[in-house]
Structure formats: C-alpha cells, structure tokens
Amino acid sequence: xxxxxxxxxxxxxxxTFQDKGRNHLFHIxxxxxxxxxxxxxxxxxxxxxxxxxxxxxxxxxxxPLLKFYGDKISIAITGDVVFKLKKKDIEINxxxxxxxQLEHGDEIDILSTNKxxxxxxxxxxxxxxxxxxGSCSINTKAKIGxxxxxxxxxxxxxxxxxxxxxxxxxxxxxxxxxxxxxxxxRATNFDYFSEExxxxxxxxxxxxxKLSDRMGxxxxxxxxxxxxxxxxxxxxxLKGVVQVPADGNPIIMLSDHGxxxxxxxxGVVASVDYDRLVxxxxxSKIKFKEIKLSDAETLxxxxxxxxxxxxxxxx
Amino acid sequence: MIKNISNLGDAALYCDFGNEINKDINxxxxxxxxxxxxxxxEGITNLTPSYNKLIVSYDLRVTNFKEIKDKIExxxxxxxxxxxxxxxxxxxxxxxxxxLDMRRLEKKLNLSRxxxxxxxxxxxxxxxxxxxxxxxxFLGDLGENxxxxxxxxxxxxxxxxxxxxxxxxxxxxxxxxxxxWNIIGNTPLDVFDSSKEKDPNLINPGDLVVxxxxxxxxxxxxxxx
Numbered sequence: 001x002x003x004x005x006x007x008x009x010x011x012x013x014x015x016t017f018q019d020k021g022r023n024h025l026f027h028i029x030x031x032x033x034x035x036x037x038x039x040x041x042x043x044x045x046x047x048x049x050x051x052x053x054x055x056x057x058x059x060x061x062x063x064p065l066l067k068f069y070g071d072k073i074s075i076a077i078t079g080d081v082v083f084k085l086k087k088k089d090i091e092i093n094x095x096x097x098x099x100x101q102l103e104h105g106d107e108i109d110i111l112s113t114n115k116x117x118x119x120x121x122x123x124x125x126x127x128x129x130x131x132x133x134g135s136c137s138i139n140t141k142a143k144i145g146x147x148x149x150x151x152x153x154x155x156x157x158x159x160x161x162x163x164x165x166x167x168x169x170x171x172x173x174x175x176x177x178x179x180x181x182x183x184x185x186r187a188t189n190f191d192y193f194s195e196e197x198x199x200x201x202x203x204x205x206x207x208x209x210k211l212s213d214r215m216g217x218x219x220x221x222x223x224x225x226x227x228x229x230x231x232x233x234x235x236x237x238l239k240g241v242v243q244v245p246a247d248g249n250p251i252i253m254l255s256d257h258g259x260x261x262x263x264x265x266x267g268v269v270a271s272v273d274y275d276r277l278v279x280x281x282x283x284s285k286i287k288f289k290e291i292k293l294s295d296a297e298t299l300x301x302x303x304x305x306x307x308x309x310x311x312x313x314x315x
Numbered sequence: 316m317i318k319n320i321s322n323l324g325d326a327a328l329y330c331d332f333g334n335e336i337n338k339d340i341n342x343x344x345x346x347x348x349x350x351x352x353x354x355x356x357e358g359i360t361n362l363t364p365s366y367n368k369l370i371v372s373y374d375l376r377v378t379n380f381k382e383i384k385d386k387i388e389x390x391x392x393x394x395x396x397x398x399x400x401x402x403x404x405x406x407x408x409x410x411x412x413x414x415l416d417m418r419r420l421e422k423k424l425n426l427s428r429x430x431x432x433x434x435x436x437x438x439x440x441x442x443x444x445x446x447x448x449x450x451x452x453f454l455g456d457l458g459e460n461x462x463x464x465x466x467x468x469x470x471x472x473x474x475x476x477x478x479x480x481x482x483x484x485x486x487x488x489x490x491x492x493x494x495x496w497n498i499i500g501n502t503p504l505d506v507f508d509s510s511k512e513k514d515p516n517l518i519n520p521g522d523l524v525v526x527x528x529x530x531x532x533x534x535x536x537x538x539x540x
Contacts, residue, residue, distance in 0.1 A: 006442050026361040026372070027348065028516055029449040029507075031488075084345065133512060141492055142449040185324050211471060215493070231465055231482070233336060234453060236363030236370035236446070238327050246467045258492070259363055260446035260453070262465060264482070268324030271375050293380060296325040300375050 004070030004125075004160040011154050012110065014060040014213070016138035017146040026259045027134055030144065032219050032239065033137035033256055036214065036278040038116045039307045040078040040176065044122035046314045047076035047099050049167045053138040055129050055146070057121040059156075063110025064121075064152065068102045070160065074167035075100055075108065079119030079279075080176040083110040098132040098171035099124075116279040124167045128159035139256055141215065172314050179276045180284075182269055183291040183299070184242065189264035192228040193244070200224070201266060205285040206250065212282055214256040216238060219286070223248030226264060234262040240269035240277075242288075254278060270296040272303045317345065317369075320387065322380050328371040329385060336366045336455070336483070341443050344369050344388040345520055346395045356386055364520070379511075400521040405487070405502050407436075407478050407526045408534035413501035415473075416466070420480070420497050423463040434461050435499065435526065440485060442522045448492045450507025452518040455481050456483040469495035478526070485526075487518075500528075503537035 018041065020032020035041035035058055042052040057064070076099040077083055083094040086107040094100060094108075096119075102108070113119050129136040129146035136146040143149030152158070190198065199247065206221035230246035237243070241253045243263035252269060253261075255278075269277055270291050280286055291299075316332070323329040330347070332340050348364040351371065358378030363370040373383050411417070417428055422445055426429065440454035457480060465481050470493060471478070477488040479496025486496060489507035506517045516526060529537070 023360045024362075026363040026370075027445065029446040032361070087493060132509065140508075142490060144449070149509070156361055185322070187323060188321065188329055233334070233366050233368075234444075234447070234484075235365040236327075238324060238370070238372060240324055245469060246465070258447040259449075260365055260444065262495075267322070271325050284533040292324050293325055297375065297379055300325060304376055 004073070004163050006066040006158040006160070007153055008064055008152055008156045008158065009067055009107070010065035011152045011156070012059045012062045012064040015064050015152040016058050016140070017055050017127060018058040018137045019055045019135055021137050022133040022135040026236065029259050030133070030142060031139065031256050031259055033135065033145070033243070035120065035137045036255055037120070037275045039275050039310070040118070040120050042307065042311055043097065043172070043174070043314070044076050044078040044120040046311050047078070047097065047170050047172070048074045048122045048124040048126065049164060050122060052311060054122070055127050057152075058121050059110060059121070060113070060117050062112050063119055065107065065109045066158070067105070067107045069104055071163050072165040073102050073160070073163050074124035075102055076122050076170070077119060078176070079109065080114045080116045081110060081119040082112050082114055083108060096176070097174050099167065099169055115178065117279060117281055118279060123160065124165070125163040126161045128161035137299050141256060172310060172312050174310060176279070177276050178279065179273065181287050181289050182257055182273050182277055183296065184267035184269055184288045184295055185291055185296055187234060187241065187265035187267045190266055192226050192264045193266060194225040195225045197225040202288050205287045208280055208282050208284050208286060211280045212267070214254055216254050216257060217252040217277070217280075219250045219252070223267065224250060228300070230264070231262050232264050234260050237261045238268065240271070240274055241265050242267045242269065252277070270299065272296065272299040317347070320384055323370060323532070324522070326373055326375045326381070328373070328380065330369040330371065330387065332367045332369070334367065338441060340367045342395050347392060350390060350392050351387070354390070356383070358383065363446065365446070368378060374531055383424055384504060400523055401519070402523045403518060405504060405526050406529045406537065407500040407502050408529050408531055409500035410531040410534070413477070414499045415477070416497040417499060420463055420499065423497070426460065431461070431499070432528065434458055435485070436528050439527075440524045442518050442520050445516055445518070447494070447511065448489055450489040450516045451486055452506070452524070454485045454524055457485060463497050465495040466497065469493055473498060473500065476503065478502060479489055501534070503534050
C-alpha cells in the first residue's frame with residue numbers, strides 16, 4: 001500500500017474527487033460531471049507542476065481538514081478560500097493561487113469558501129483513485145467514480161500513488177471572479193412563455209435557492225408564466241440549460257444534471273459564464289442578459305485564451 | 316428525417332425529427348445517433364437521442380455550431396435497421412408505502428386504484444430511450460385513459476426503484492434522484508449496474524418490457540433469493 005496519504009480529520013460538506021469529466025455517455029443517462037469551475041481546476045494543477053487535467057479534490061462551502069503522512073509534497077488551493085496550514089511550530093494563513101510544501105505530520109485546514117461555492121485542492125503527484133469511463137469524477141447520485149461514487153467522509157484515508165517532491169514554489173496574481181449578470185442564449189421553447197415573462201426573464205433579478213447542488217441551481221423570483229404547455233416531450237439536456245417547470249421557478253442544469261428532461265427550456269447559459277455561474281452562492285441575486293450565438297462563441301474564445309494565458313504564466 | 320437543425324446554447328446542435336412520438340420516428344433518431352457515433356467526428360462530445368430529437372454536444376474549444384452543422388447535414392445515413400430487442404419482465408410492488416402518487420393519480424385519471432393497476436400491468440411496453448439519470452428507461456405507451464401530467468413541483472428525492480408514469484410513458488428510477496413523475500410502485504431489481512462499464516443497463520432502446528405485480532413480502536425477500 002501507499003506510504004503517502006492524507007487522513008481526513010473533517011471531510012467538509014461536499015468534498016469529492018473531480019477531473020475533466022466523462023464524455024460520450026449521455027445516451028445511457030450518465031452526465032458529464034467533472035470540476036464545476038474549470039479554470040480553477042486547471043490553475044490548481046498547474047500551480048503544483050501537474051498536467052492541468054489530473055484529478056483534484058473539489059470542495060464546497062466548508063472544505064476538509066487533512067493531515068498529511070509521507071514525503072515532502074506541494075499543494076495549492078484555488079478559488080476564493082480561507083485556509084490554514086498547521087506545521088510543527090507554526091500556523092500559516094494560506095493564500096489561494098500559491099503553492100505550499102507539506103511535510104509529514106502537517107495539516108491543511110480548509111475553513112470555508114468566501115462568498116463563493118467551490119474550491120480546489122491539488123497535490124504535486126497523483127491521488128490513488130479509481131477511474132470509471134475514463135474519469136475519476138465522483139457522481140454521488142449515480143454512485144460513479146472514485147471512492148465508490150461517494151463524497152469523502154471523516155476518518156477516511158486518501159492514498160497518494162505518486163509524489164513529485166522537488167517542486168519550486170509557484171504563484172500567480174489572480175482573483176477568482178464574481179459576477180451577477182449571466183449571459184443567456186434563447187432556447188428552443190422561448191416562445192412557450194408570455195410576453196411579460198419573457199421580458200421579466202431578462203430584466204428582473206432572481207434569487208439562488210438553497211436547493212442547489214452539483215445537479216442544478218434552483219431560482220426563485222417572479223414566476224415565469226407558460227402560455228403553451230408546461231411539459232414538453234422529454235429530450236436531451238445540457239449543462240447551462242434553464243428549464244421552467246409548471247411552478248414557474250427556473251432551474252439551471254449544472255454538471256451532474258439529468259441527461260433528459262421534460263420541462264420547457266427558456267434559455268441556455270453561455271459557456272463563457274459557466275465557471276462563474278457555479279460560484280454564485282444561495283441567497284445571492286442573479287440577472288440574465290440575452291446574448292446571440294455568435295457573440296457567445298467569440299466571448300468563449302476570449303475567455304479560453306485568458307485561461308490559457310493564466311496557465312502559461314505559472315512557470 | 317431531420318426537419319430542422321438549430322442551436323441549443325453555444326455548444327450543442329438540436330436536431331428535430333418532428334413532434335409525433337412513434338416507433339418509426341424513434342427508430343430514425345436511433346439510426347442517426349448510431350451513424351454519427353460510428354463516424355467519431357472530431358469535437359463531438361456527446362449524443363442524446365430521445366423520442367423525436369437528437370442533441371449533438373460539442374467542445375466549443377475545438378469546433379463551433381457552423382462546423383458541426385455542416386458535417387451533420389452532409390452525413391450519409393445508413394438505412395434504418397431493425398433494432399435488436401430483448402423482452403424483459405420487471406417485478407413491481409405497489410404497496411401503499413411505494414405508490415406515492417396513487418391518490419393523486421386516482422383523481423387525475425378519474426380511475427380507481429384497481430383499474431389503474433389492471434391497466435398498467437396488462438400492457439407490453441417499448442423502450443424509446445435511456446436517460447435523465449443513468450440507465451432510466453422511457454417506456455411506452457400507456458393507454459389513453461392512463462395519461463397524467465408531471466407533478467407541478469418535482470420531488471427533491473424520488474426513492475431508488477420507483478416506477479413512475481407521465482403522459483403515455485412509464486419509467487424506472489434506477490437510483491434516488493429528483494423527479495416529477497407520478498410514482499405508482501417500486502421494483503427490487505437493479506436496472507443499472509455501474510460496475511459494468513461495457514453494458515451497465517438492463518434495458519436498452521428497442522427492448523420490450525412487461526411489469527409483473529409482486530406482494531410486499533416477495534419484494535422484501537427478492538434480493539435474498
């Protein structure tokens with residue numbers, strides 16, 4: 001067995017292994033999954049000298065408290081996260097987007113995400129995790145991925161199969177972005193809704209409900225009134241699709257979404273805004289802004305270039 | 316054939332085969348799906364066939380709507396082939412602890428519990444598609460008098476094994492999940508097994524399914540046999 005591992009003293013609220021997700025399985029009902037906030041996932045890996053798409057630990061709200069056993073290892077945390085490193089004699093308040101070295105017996109205490117939902121922990125090396133359909137991403141609903149598809153739990157061990165000990169300190173000057181305006185492209189059932197509701201959808205604010213998770217973000221606000229049919233014949237869904245069930249409260253599909261659904265689709269969140277959408281906390285307001293397909297494509301290209309640029313700044 | 320192709324967001328094509336639901340249109344969708352899958356077109360990340368639609372997802376980092384649309388429009392599609400089908404029997408217990416929406420259904424359909432069960436168990440169902448959650452089959456068709464709308468507000472948790480009805484379709488919740496179908500019973504059978512990467516689904520599109528009513532006692536002992 002592995003000599004290098006973390007002991008989970010406190011697992012946190014929703015702590016899972018994630019990577020780039022799994023493709024080509026929608027037709028049997030298996031969603032994409034993967035890290036919710038891709039930019040922060042890539043940056044975490046790069047900060048510890050890994051390939052950008054290696055498995056990392058994703059946490060939401062309160063993260064884990066981990067005790068490390070083994071050879072020297074580098075770690076990095078991304079997002080907007082409050083955490084401490086407890087070493088033999090000192091306690092350090094950690095900074096995101098900066099790597100730290102851990103030694104045998106050191107602890108990382110990830111206290112909370114700050115006005116955001118998800119944060120990422122990467123290590124210089126490889127977690128010893130099971131891959132299913134080419135990905136370790138844990139889908140707790142379908143019980144798929146590493147750790148038998150379950151969230152990480154207290155007292156568990158996280159084995160590390162490979163360590164790169166000689167990492168230089170890396171950091172990047174970056175702040176995780178926060179937005180309120182979410183750009184949306186009209187979807188196939190846009191005309192199922194009353195003129196007033198269509199206007200309201202793009203003009204009024206909605207509140208993110210507590211019933212939000214990796215599958216979906218439920219919204220509350222002015223009811224969206226359907227004037228055609230509150231059901232459609234079930235058909236495919238994608239992350240970012242905004243469905244409106246009969247109660248008039250929109251639901252945005254997120255990375256662990258159901259692959260098929262029967263509620264009318266009013267819009268789809270533009271890919272450029274997805275990483276930032278998932279970081280919006282329950283209780284916050286969001287507002288939709290209409291965007292054309294061609295603009296969405298251009299903006300995503302720019303966002304991707306920016307991400308690649310950030311990655312290349314980490315040497 | 317595809318009647319119209321539009322975009323669904325900025326990373327998917329929405330191929331519309333019409334509004335009716337029948338085996339012929341569904342077979343065309345499945346045929347199209349299989350053809351695209353075999354071609355391994357660069358940039359396509361997922362295909363979601365449903366009753367009469369096919370959604371083609373792509374990676375916006377490597378391609379875009381126009382490129383994929385051109386490729387799909389210029390595909391040579393194979394002849395529609397008979398879908399190989401199995402016939403399966405699924406045990407279902409309709410004890411009141413499982414039939415969460417029986418009261419609601421009695422009202423919506425204006426039928427007694429006995430009549431609903433009689434109608435439900437006397438049919439043979441065709442599997443149109445798999446999805447929503449892993450391995451969930453969409454089975455049709457329920458008789459005209461058995462068609463109810465979804466719940467107004469979906470349940471946050473529908474128990475694993477639940478058997479549901481909406482419009483002309485029946486389904487099985489392969490594990491606990493949110494959902495809005497009218498639940499009439501529960502099966503002790505594992506309809507999805509993720510440990511089998513190659514063929515995790517018990518039921519596949521084109522299969523024929525009959526439900527068989529079982530007692531609570533039989534349900535409880537089912538997995539001990």
